[in-house]
Every structure is written in structure tokens, then in C-alpha cells.
Amino acid sequence: MKLVNPAILSRRDFLRNSAIGSTAAFAALMLPTWQTAAQSAGVHINPLKIPPLDKGRMENGVTVYDLKLQQGAADFFDQIKTPTLGINGSYLGPTLRMRAGNKVRLNVRNAIGETTTLHWHGFHIPAKMDGGPHQPVQNGETWSPEFEVKQKAASFWYHSHQLHETANHVWRGLAGMIIVDDEEGDALALPRDYGVDDIPLVLQDRSFSQDGRMDYNASRPDIMMGKVGNVPMTNGTVAPYFEAKSKLIRLRILNGSNANTYNLAFDDGRAFFQIGTDGGLLEAPFKTSNIILSPAERAEIIVDVSGGKNIVLTSRGVSGGMGMMGGGMMGGMMGNRGSSRYNFLEIRPAPSLNASAELPAKLTTIDWINPESATNTRRFIMNMTMGPLMMLGFGNSHTINDRAMKMRRIDEVVKLGTTEIWEIGNTSPLPHPFHVHDVQFQILDRNGRKPHPGERGLKDTVLVNQGENVRIIARFQDFSDPDRPYMYHCHILEHEDAGMMGQFTVV
Ligand SMILES: [Cu+2]
Structure with missing residues (x-):
């Protein structure tokens, strides 16, 4: 059994913050164990990574984005390099910001060493631009779909969609978020300062080998049930915290996991407002204290962080879904799938918070289909x-x-x-x-x-x-x-x- 230095290095922070006694911490030198212990103790030691914002560049009236799909080495844990895939980076990709009505071109350059695709999830576009299994990009080649953004203001995402390899490629990092803006959304008094009070959250769970690798291996039960990890990650950050400077924070939440349905709530049970679904704003903010997001679903929420205490965005098991699978053969095969508690993000409000505009009572009008x-x-x-x-x-x-x-x-x-x-x-x-x-x-x-x-x-x-x-x-x-x-x-x-x-x- 190999000891992992980074765990020892980080143990300092872990011990300083941990409610767990030092015995448990010292006994938990191996990475996954250490991580699991830190996670269940609710210790958040890493500043949340905010994906870089890519607004593209104008070229003859078209907004152009250059996306290089590449192999990388991510630093999820101190001093460990985890082999990954990423887009213009080591893991995941930039947040692409697009405007409704604009023409966009995405230069997708594949350098991952194998064929893959990139799909614009949620977009209404011609089939040949969709980036599904019929638009493979060979290694070394560039695919440049071009289309008009016909979406309403909302949070979308892009991810690999290679036939039989989607799970593998997404697990290793080929995904990113897209934010679409439109005039209607711009006119609303909603938090919109990216990375400050308007935060993308790509929620995932991954599992690591003891030397910090997160290679994709799907066992037969994984294929049957979907592959679930024991380490929650937010924007590719393990055990993250975010320092909030404003009273109201907008979270654009994407369930970017391979297979896990999250039941999201704050650890103190506080209420928040859901303002958006996958493809647009709700007609009015909806007050709730939890939100269930299955893989690929998105929700935008507004949370009031005032009150002076840190809060943690957590996921608990879903009852009625996975949670019903308690007994019998299925329950046995599933283990604790879907019932794990994940601490995705600690939000630490600054001692003095900037005021936020009051949440609008009406957000949009939905053209309900008869x-x-x-x-x-x-x-x-x-x-x-x-x-x-x-x-x-x-x-x-x-x-x-x-x-x-x-x-x-x-x-x-x-x-x-x-x-x-x-x-x-x-x-x-x-x-x-x-x-x-x-x-x-x-x-x-x-x-x-x-x-x-x-x-x-x-x-x-x-x-x-x-x-x-x-x-x-x-x-x-x-x-x-x-x-x-x-x-x-x-x-x-x-x-x-x-x-x-x-x-x-x-x-
Ligand atoms: Cu399924």
C-alpha cells in the first residue's frame, strides 16, 4: 500500500478544519480514504475553480470559438497529477458565452489521441451541426460547425457524444458549460457578474485509484446501473469553497455526472429560488428548499447567503427513485449508488455583503404549446x-x-x-x-x-x-x-x- 504525499501535505489544512480527530486523519493517508473522510467531515480546502469565460472573437459577423480537445494532467489533489481530458485546459472546458440571434462558429480541434465528438446539448440547430455520433472528429482533425443561436437565455452545456465512448470521454473531462444571453434576460435585475455573483457549477462525482488516477473502467454492474463515484467535484474542484461578496448569489447548476441523480439542498435547509430550467427562465421564481437534478439537467437558482454563516450545497439520496432500491438483488448490486451524501460546495459569505437588487416577481413568458x-x-x-x-x-x-x-x-x-x-x-x-x-x-x-x-x-x-x-x-x-x-x-x-x-x- 502506497502512501500519498499530497494527502500528508493537505492533512495540515484537514486537521486544522476537521471535526474528525487526528487519529482518524493519520489513519487515512491514502488518497480516496483521506478524501472520503474530509468529504464526510465537510471540510472544504480548495477555492472553487471558475471555468474561464470565452466570449469568442468576431470574424466577419460570426462569433468564433477555438476549442482544443486535449489530454491533460489535472491537479485535483496537491502534488498529484491525474491524467485527464480537457478543452483548452486540463479538465473540462471554458464557459462559452453566446448571444441569442448571433451566428457562432466553433473550431473543434481534436488532439485527444482518439476519435470523439462535441455535442451542443440543448441547442436547436441543424442535425449536421449537432455534434452527435454522426459527426465524429478524428484525432488531429478540426470540425467547424456554424449555426445561429436560437435559444433563450439559459445555461446549456457541451460534451462528447462519441458512440459507445461518451461515458468514457465525459468521465475523463470532455464537457463544459454554455451561457446564452438575450435581451429579455439582460433586462431583468438578476445577478450577472460571472464568477462573482453569477456562478457556473458543474457537479460531478468521480472515483480515483489510490495513486490519484481516474481512468474510466466500467464494470458490468457499472454498465447496468451507471458509473457513480465517491468523490464529489464542482468545476473540477475537490472539496471546494467559494467566498460570496453579495447578498444574492445566482448558481447555474449542471448535473454533469455520468449517472447520478442529485437531490440538492443547503445543509441548513434554507429556502432558495429556482429561476430557470434546462432551456430558459421560469415564468416566476419558485421557492423551494431542494431540487432534484438527473444527469444533464440544469437549474438556475438564487440563494440569499446573508446571515453570517457558511452554508454547504449538498446532495442526498433521492427517495422514490434510486432510494427505493433498498433491498433485494438490485439493492445489493447497487450498493450505496444514489444514496451517497455529497458536499459539493461551501459558500462563505463575506463579513459585509454587497446589496443585491430584489428578485423580480416575473421572469419571462413561456409560449405554452396547446x-x-x-x-x-x-x-x-x-x-x-x-x-x-x-x-x-x-x-x-x-x-x-x-x-x-x-x-x-x-x-x-x-x-x-x-x-x-x-x-x-x-x-x-x-x-x-x-x-x-x-x-x-x-x-x-x-x-x-x-x-x-x-x-x-x-x-x-x-x-x-x-x-x-x-x-x-x-x-x-x-x-x-x-x-x-x-x-x-x-x-x-x-x-x-x-x-x-x-x-x-x-x-
Ligand atoms: Cu438509463
Whole structure:
């Protein structure tokens, strides 16, 4: 068993801050153990990394971004270099800031040593610009999609979408956030000083070997259940803290994990306001004290940090979803998946806080789609075939409508300019976040009931629990292409890679 120096170095801070006795700390010299101990003790020793802001450069009326996908060595832990992938950096990528209505070009240069893609998650763009499995970028090549930003002000993201390798590439770091601004959003009195009172939070969980590597290895149970780590990371920072200087802080939260649904709350249970969903602002701020985000979902929240004490953004297990899987074979295989407590970020308010404008009562108007305008209803059933044969790797274990993803098979053809209702069912024993490319949809109902207030906005990903039936509605407009499909899939990346994905064209 190898001792890790960095743990010893950081132990100083750990001991200074830790509620755990020195015996436990000294006994925990190996990295994961040390980290786990620090995490469960709620010790936050690293300043939160804020991804660099990239506003692009103007070139003949087009905003151009240069993104180099590369291998890196990240310093998650003192004096340990963890091999990673990153975009213009060692791990994750810059926050791309875009303006609605602008034309953008993204020069995606692949230097990671293998083929990958980059997908603009949540964007309504032509299929050939989508960055899905049909737009592979070979190592050494540059792909330069160009499109108009047709989104409303919200927080989006970009990530690898390489067939069968998405989980691997995202785990190692190929992801970043996109912030879209528009005039309506600009006119609102919301915190907007990036990195000061307007903070992107890419939440992930990872696991490390004892020498600090976070190589991607998915076991058969990982593929069945999704790969979950024991170390929470926020913007690639382990055990982070953030010093807040203003009374109201806006957090743009992305669940960037491979497979974990987070149930987010502050450790003191304080209420906060959700102001946005995946693809836009809510019509009005929604007061709550917790928020459930499945992989790929985003939420913007406003939290009042005044009161003089530090608060910690934590995730607890989700009851009713993963948490229901307590007993039996599934529970045994899952271990503590989905039930871990993660401390994602400690917020330390400054002794004297800058005043913030009062939160607007109205944020936007959502153009609700009338269900009667839908001319077609499609049904999608996510399923997993469980059992010993599947655990050994036989057959299509992860399916939508009983079929695993095939590049050459178009599953659905949607008529351009029409509105459709998609009914998404889940007959498997696990919850699955269902993501649709091309559109921002609206949730009509969940088992016949109106969606939760925090879901009454524009969405591109929706969690479908076991046995649930979720109806969504969307308009398929602007872009048609008979040859290049868009994807719909489970956003548990191991499930996506194992076949829980299908393809639709718009013609
Ligand atoms: Cu899934």
C-alpha cells in the first residue's frame, strides 16, 4: 500500500478544519480514504475553480470559438497529477458565452489521441451541426460547425457524444458549460457578474485509484446501473469553497455526472429560488428548499447567503427513485449508488455583503404549446433486461422500444413544422433521464399529474422514474435533413453507450 504525499501535505489544512480527530486523519493517508473522510467531515480546502469565460472573437459577423480537445494532467489533489481530458485546459472546458440571434462558429480541434465528438446539448440547430455520433472528429482533425443561436437565455452545456465512448470521454473531462444571453434576460435585475455573483457549477462525482488516477473502467454492474463515484467535484474542484461578496448569489447548476441523480439542498435547509430550467427562465421564481437534478439537467437558482454563516450545497439520496432500491438483488448490486451524501460546495459569505437588487416577481413568458395542436403521438419505452445472462454481457440489455441503438437505423421520422406529443415510459427497475436533441420541450404531465413547479419550463432532459409515464410536447421546426438524424436517449451515459438511444430525422 502506497502512501500519498499530497494527502500528508493537505492533512495540515484537514486537521486544522476537521471535526474528525487526528487519529482518524493519520489513519487515512491514502488518497480516496483521506478524501472520503474530509468529504464526510465537510471540510472544504480548495477555492472553487471558475471555468474561464470565452466570449469568442468576431470574424466577419460570426462569433468564433477555438476549442482544443486535449489530454491533460489535472491537479485535483496537491502534488498529484491525474491524467485527464480537457478543452483548452486540463479538465473540462471554458464557459462559452453566446448571444441569442448571433451566428457562432466553433473550431473543434481534436488532439485527444482518439476519435470523439462535441455535442451542443440543448441547442436547436441543424442535425449536421449537432455534434452527435454522426459527426465524429478524428484525432488531429478540426470540425467547424456554424449555426445561429436560437435559444433563450439559459445555461446549456457541451460534451462528447462519441458512440459507445461518451461515458468514457465525459468521465475523463470532455464537457463544459454554455451561457446564452438575450435581451429579455439582460433586462431583468438578476445577478450577472460571472464568477462573482453569477456562478457556473458543474457537479460531478468521480472515483480515483489510490495513486490519484481516474481512468474510466466500467464494470458490468457499472454498465447496468451507471458509473457513480465517491468523490464529489464542482468545476473540477475537490472539496471546494467559494467566498460570496453579495447578498444574492445566482448558481447555474449542471448535473454533469455520468449517472447520478442529485437531490440538492443547503445543509441548513434554507429556502432558495429556482429561476430557470434546462432551456430558459421560469415564468416566476419558485421557492423551494431542494431540487432534484438527473444527469444533464440544469437549474438556475438564487440563494440569499446573508446571515453570517457558511452554508454547504449538498446532495442526498433521492427517495422514490434510486432510494427505493433498498433491498433485494438490485439493492445489493447497487450498493450505496444514489444514496451517497455529497458536499459539493461551501459558500462563505463575506463579513459585509454587497446589496443585491430584489428578485423580480416575473421572469419571462413561456409560449405554452396547446396539446390539441399536436398531430402525432409517439411512445417510447425505456427498458433494461436484467438477469445473469445480461450481467455476463449477452444481448441488448439497454433498449428503447425493445431496440438498442443502431447507427444505420432511423427509428422515427418527424414531419417538419409539426407538433408532437412523446409519451415516455420506463419498465426497467431504475430511473432514466430522457434527453431529446433538436428541441426544447414542455412536460405535459407525469402519470397524468401536472409536472412539479420546478419542471414547468423549457426542458431538454426529463427524469422518468420506474413505472412512470411522462408526456412531453415539442414543435419540430426550422431544420430538416432526411439523411442526418438527431438522437433521443437516456442520459445515464453508460446506458446510452450500451444502447438506450434511438434516432429521428425531421423531414
Ligand atoms: Cu438509463
